[in-house]
Amino acid sequence: MTETATPERRTTPGGSDRPLTEAYDTALLDLDGVVYAGPHAIEHAADSLAVAREAGMRLAYVTNNASRPPRVVAGHLTELGVPAEPSDVINSAQAAARVVAEKVPAGAKVLVVGGLGLEEALAERGLVAVRSLAEEPLAVVQGFDPSVGWAQLAEAAYAVRGGLPWVASNTDLTIPTARGIAPGNGTLVAAVRAAAGVDPVVAGKPLPPMHRETVLRTGAERPLVVGDRLDTDIEGAFNGGVDSLLVFTGVATPAQLLAAPVEHRPTYLAADLRGLLVPHPAVTAEAGGFACGGWVATAEGGELRLAGSGDRWDGLRALCAAAWTALDADGRPVDGHKALAELGF
Numbered sequence: 001m002t003e004t005a006t007p008e009r010r011t012t013p014g015g016s017d018r019p020l021t022e023a024y025d026t027a028l029l030d031l032d033g034v035v036y037a038g039p040h041a042i043e044h045a046a047d048s049l050a051v052a053r054e055a056g057m058r059l060a061y062v063t064n065n066a067s068r069p070p071r072v073v074a075g076h077l078t079e080l081g082v083p084a085e086p087s088d089v090i091n092s093a094q095a096a097a098r099v100v101a102e103k104v105p106a107g108a109k110v111l112v113v114g115g116l117g118l119e120e121a122l123a124e125r126g127l128v129a130v131r132s133l134a135e136e137p138l139a140v141v142q143g144f145d146p147s148v149g150w151a152q153l154a155e156a157a158y159a160v161r162g163g164l165p166w167v168a169s170n171t172d173l174t175i176p177t178a179r180g181i182a183p184g185n186g187t188l189v190a191a192v193r194a195a196a197g198v199d200p201v202v203a204g205k206p207l208p209p210m211h212r213e214t215v216l217r218t219g220a221e222r223p224l225v226v227g228d229r230l231d232t233d234i235e236g237a238f239n240g241g242v243d244s245l246l247v248f249t250g251v252a253t254p255a256q257l258l259a260a261p262v263e264h265r266p267t268y269l270a271a272d273l274r275g276l277l278v279p280h281p282a283v284t285a286e287a288g289g290f291a292c293g294g295w296v297a298t299a300e301g302g303e304l305r306l307a308g309s310g311d312r313w314d315g316l317r318a319l320c321a322a323a324w325t326a327l328d329a330d331g332r333p334v335d336g337h338k339a340l341a342e343l344g345f
């Protein structure tokens with residue numbers, strides 16, 4: 001993995017004449033919106049991952065959610081038909097604990113705002129989780145847990161105002177639950193920030209500590225980041241100089257992708273994890289537009305146009321090339337409304 005690679009300025013989705021399982025040695029898979037949605041497996045996830053593993057691809061699961069320890073996540077995955085070991089799961093609590101360990105002496109006490117995921121990650125680094133300032137912690141670490149309430153947030157605010165270093169596992173503003181969208185760690189971090197007047201060091205996607213943690217734990221040489229969010233998964237891959245596959249089983253929509261700034265553009269796109277198992281057609285420049293499969297996309301007068309027929313995902317690839325090229329030329333997004341409707345998006 002090249003941590004120092006200069007991110008390319010991508011203006012079209014990439015092509016691969018081999019299945020991605022052959023072109024890359026390790027898939028770094030996001031979980032929510034990619035493998036599962038809350039308690040349920042996402043369609044085609046378990047079957048596709050079984051075929052990918054059979055083809056020799058190493059599978060690792062990389063999540064910004066700090067609340068559950070890797071062994072709990074691995075158990076959940078195994079129940080869903082995706083066999084996983086705790087060592088296959090990397091979470092933002094582990095990345096945060098490593099950042100904390102670099103700021104305090106070995107064996108130091110750390111004030112935890114969060115749950116079991118953070119406590120176990122601190123223990124793995126030889127640090128001692130405490131819950132009150134009275135125990136004289138030397139740092140504060142904050143991650144999502146459904147149990148976090150005002151008293152814990154207040155304790156963190158007093159500690160941070162008092163000058164202790166503060167590390168947040170991630171700053172996702174929302175978290176998907178079985179009943180809908182709920183406040184995530186970023187929202188709880190904002191409460192502490194408002195009281196303390198200080199910004200935390202953030203470990204999770206899309207920031208470098210999470211990428212570093214993943215590299216250290218998987219030893220991947222040709223990794224492929226797989227995710228459903230442009231601002232965490234895909235931007236994290238961009239920041240790490242790593243190729244990425246966007247799947248449309250979670251948060252991102254085709255309309256968002258067409259308007260994506262360069263750091264939010266994936267290398268590949270697919271409906272779901274079956275996209276790992278197949279080659280990906282290249283987009284080629286053609287007659288003032290961009291061709292992929294049976295489609296040609298152009299941007300004229302601030303609007304995307306699409307001609308041809310064929311696979312709708314090839315149509316979206318061609319539209320991305322036209323939209324991104326136009327966006328880079330004058331900084332204004334083009335209207336892809338009608339073209340996306342033609343593809344049934």
Ligand SMILES: [Mg+2]
Nearest residue numbers: 030032033228
């Ligand atoms: Mg996700």
